[in-house]
Amino acid sequence: MTPVPMRLLRAGLAALAAIVMAACGGGDGTEAESPIATDDTTGHWIIDQDYGGYRLIYDCTDRTALHYRYTLQADNGSVARPASFTLDTMLPAGCLQQTSTASYESVHAGYDRGHLVMSNHMDYDATYIRRANFMSNIVPQVSSFNRGIWLDAETVAECYRDIAPVQVYGGVVYSDPSNDYFLSSHGIRTPEYLWKALITTDPATGAQKAIAWLIPNTxxxxxxxxxxxxxxxxxxxxGADQVRISASAALKAMKPQASWPLPAGCSLD
Incomplete structure (x- = not known):
């Protein structure tokens, strides 16, 4: 795998250290919202925003989510995904967001409006699934990435939620301006990598297990x-300040040889 350049730790990532986050991820809407923080070195305005079913660490200066987290329980939802994307109505006054809901494809061929928090993971609540279609939860994703390998990772989380609760964490990495096709049209850069981490309980042993992926957006x-x-x-x-997962050293060290096999009969319904 190609190493991630050190310059990915540029503006915005250092600001995460200033935010007080819950250790295990949100998802039930009961956490108190963390204070708004400004990074003293970059001037970026970073917030920890609660959307009920999930939380975003969001950069109000760069108009992008940096990190997301939520907990999946057993799937009992069937609310339909909204037909359209909308601007975020929950960001605080003065917090910048993307300037358009139009497709990225209309600007540069081969890119989708790709979700960070999967819509289907929020289909147990009509409000939460609508919020998952806010543009604050969307970044430019290469179409084959979004519909292929990223969907595969989302499916692992979807399938294991019916076995035991799954803590889902993830984020984006910005490191190369050469593919920033959507700054003029939408005000957002294009991430070079997306990552996802899952923590759940193995019912056979009662012990926690973890898996993570770092995937280039290509x-x-x-x-x-x-x-x-x-x-x-x-x-x-x-950087630990970007990943922000509280777990034992043994859990953090886990690196399965293969992605968890999908249980028989699992689907994204």
């Missing part, structure tokens, strides 16, 4: 197994 990728990393490796590459 076309022509191989199977999901080729992008497995440990949470500890994510922390080394991206």
């Amino acid at each position: 076309a022509g990728l191989g199977p999901l197994d080729g992008y497995i990393v440990s949470i500890a490796e994510l922390e080394r590459r991206l």
